[in-house]
Amino acid sequence: MTTNGDGKLEDPADEAAAAKVGHPRGPQSSASGIPRRxxxxxxxxxxxxxxxxxxxxxGNGSRRFNPDHPxxxxxxxxxDEIGEAxxxxxxxxxxxxxxxxxxxxxxxxxxxxxxxxxxxxxLMASRYPPAWMLGTAGLxxxxxxxxxxxxxxxxxxxxxxMNDPNIHSSSWxxxxxxxxxxxxxxxxxxxxxxxxxxxxxxxxxxEIMRVDPSQAWHPAYLAQPVxxxxxxxxxxxxxxxxxxxxxxVRKGTKDRKVLREExxxxxxxxxxxxAKDYVIFPALSGPKGFKHTLKANxxxxxxxxxxxxxxxxxxxxPDQCYVYTQEEASDESAGAWYIxxxxxxxxxxxxxxxxxxxxxxxxxxxxxxxxxxxxxxxKEIAPRVKEICEKYDLPYNTGPFFKQWGMVQRTLFRLSxxxxxxxxxxxxxxxxxxPIGDGGPHVPAKRGPIPAYP
Numbered sequence: 263m264t265t266n267g268d269g270k271l272e273d274p275a276d277e278a279a280a281a282k283v284g285h286p287r288g289p290q291s292s293a294s295g296i297p298r299r300x301x302x303x304x305x306x307x308x309x310x311x312x313x314x315x316x317x318x319x320x321g322n323g324s325r326r327f328n329p330d331h332p333x334x335x336x337x338x339x340x341x342d343e344i345g346e347a348x349x350x351x352x353x354x355x356x357x358x359x360x361x362x363x364x365x366x367x368x369x370x371x372x373x374x375x376x377x378x379x380x381x382x383x384x385l386m387a388s389r390y391p392p393a394w395m396l397g398t399a400g401l402x403x404x405x406x407x408x409x410x411x412x413x414x415x416x417x418x419x420x421x422x423x424m425n426d427p428n429i430h431s432s433s434w435x436x437x438x439x440x441x442x443x444x445x446x447x448x449x450x451x452x453x454x455x456x457x458x459x460x461x462x463x464x465x466x467x468x469e470i471m472r473v474d475p476s477q478a479w480h481p482a483y484l485a486q487p488v489x490x491x492x493x494x495x496x497x498x499x500x501x502x503x504x505x506x507x508x509x510x511v512r513k514g515t516k517d518r519k520v521l522r523e524e525x526x527x528x529x530x531x532x533x534x535x536x537a538k539d540y541v542i543f544p545a546l547s548g549p550k551g552f553k554h555t556l557k558a559n560x561x562x563x564x565x566x567x568x569x570x571x572x573x574x575x576x577x578x579x580p581d582q583c584y585v586y587t588q589e590e591a592s593d594e595s596a597g598a599w600y601i602x603x604x605x606x607x608x609x610x611x612x613x614x615x616x617x618x619x620x621x622x623x624x625x626x627x628x629x630x631x632x633x634x635x636x637x638x639x640x641k642e643i644a645p646r647v648k649e650i651c652e653k654y655d656l657p658y659n660t661g662p663f664f665k666q667w668g669m670v671q672r673t674l675f676r677l678s679x680x681x682x683x684x685x686x687x688x689x690x691x692x693x694x695x696x697p698i699g700d701g702g703p704h705v706p707a708k709r710g711p712i713p714a715y716p
Contacts, residue, residue, distance in 0.1 A: 410621025
């Protein structure tokens with residue numbers, strides 16, 4: 263934790279970042295915690311990188327859409343209906359939050375702390391290979407849980423409704439080199455407000471990678487395959503420096519005093535993490551076990567980094583995800599904001615254990631629709647989100663892990679070279695046919711259900 267007895271942030275870097283944000287979820291947040299979305303009079307938007315072919319004028323203003331874009335067939339009234347439908351899901355869950363949810367997060371925190379402590383104890387005998395392997399595996403899992411389901415989601419404000427000072431976005435800090443306040447600014451505010459808007463959302467390529475054909479190519483991108491691997495292994499470092507606004511630093515437009523203060527904040531956090539993982543805990547293993555525990559901690563951090571990188575990239579950069587220009591996303595209505603979040607994210611299919619280990623960011627679509635909703639509720643609301651998608655012919659982007667990850671890696675390699683084209687997007691979501699009796703799946707027909715696979 264990084265608060266003092268008065269509830270103020272101890273780290274000046276966190277204090278400065280919090281001042282930039284104004285609220286852990288950004289100065290444009292509504293009372294419900296998600297970024298404010300303009301009302302029905304706002305202007306809509308279209309997809310980027312394709313020819314303008316049609317203009318629609320209505321309650322959302324004048325908008326041009328490519329025929330393949332999901333917004334092409336929607337009227338302003340339908341867009342408003344979609345916004346109201348998505349907002350109702352949020353409000354229904356918010357009204358239902360209670361002790362069951364609080365028990366979940368408190369139990370998970372307790373489990374994580376016990377797993378981390380037990381793994382550290384086992385690693386005190388790390389000079390013995392079985393103890394090293396068991397301790398390293400346990401510590402890797404503990405670090406993944408802490409980073410994904412705990413740190414990321416608590417700092418999103420998902421559990422602020424509990425009013426528990428120990429489980430609150432304003433006081434929680436996580437087990438990485440990234441200062442909490444800086445991350446909350448770059449992620450909660452910048453990324454979740456400007457999701458997939460080129461030039462505004464710094465997560466589109468993290469300012470060092472080309473992830474969409476509409477991004478201009480530069481010879482430096484030839485190193486992208488190597489940069490990609492390095493970012494996997496040292497992802498926490500990329501996140502730590504992300505809020506510095508590297509583009510402004512390169513252009514020399516960032517205030518040097520602000521930059522120095524932010525670098526000092528990172529330095530203080532790095533110092534604490536290094537002392538903990540690479541000095542104190544290895545020293546507890548004694549002279550003979552020091553190097554073994556040091557290696558175990560390095561491996562655990564890298565395992566966490568690679569896993570986190572994979573989950574996040576699979577949620578943002580598969581073929582199905584859309585990007586927007588700043589003009590296309592300006593003055594959008596509430597419904598258009600929800601649709602942008604829906605189209606800019608992708609889910610990953612998996613088991614309950616997989617979802618837990620991903621911090622439920624395998625439900626990236628639901629997370630972007632409701633960043634302040636407890637992640638444990640995403641699976642519950644997913645069917646309602648799909649119903650809205652099916653009703654309005656919107657895509658619901660999802661796929662197996664290796665399919666999503668494979669698409670991302672192919673894209674990163676291809677776009678390291680000049681050119682590239684936008685890949686086909688997902689079709690409108692259609693619910694799979696439900697089985698009837700013992701006859702297998704059927705589909706509706708005028709004369710009654712017929713077998714889907716005769």
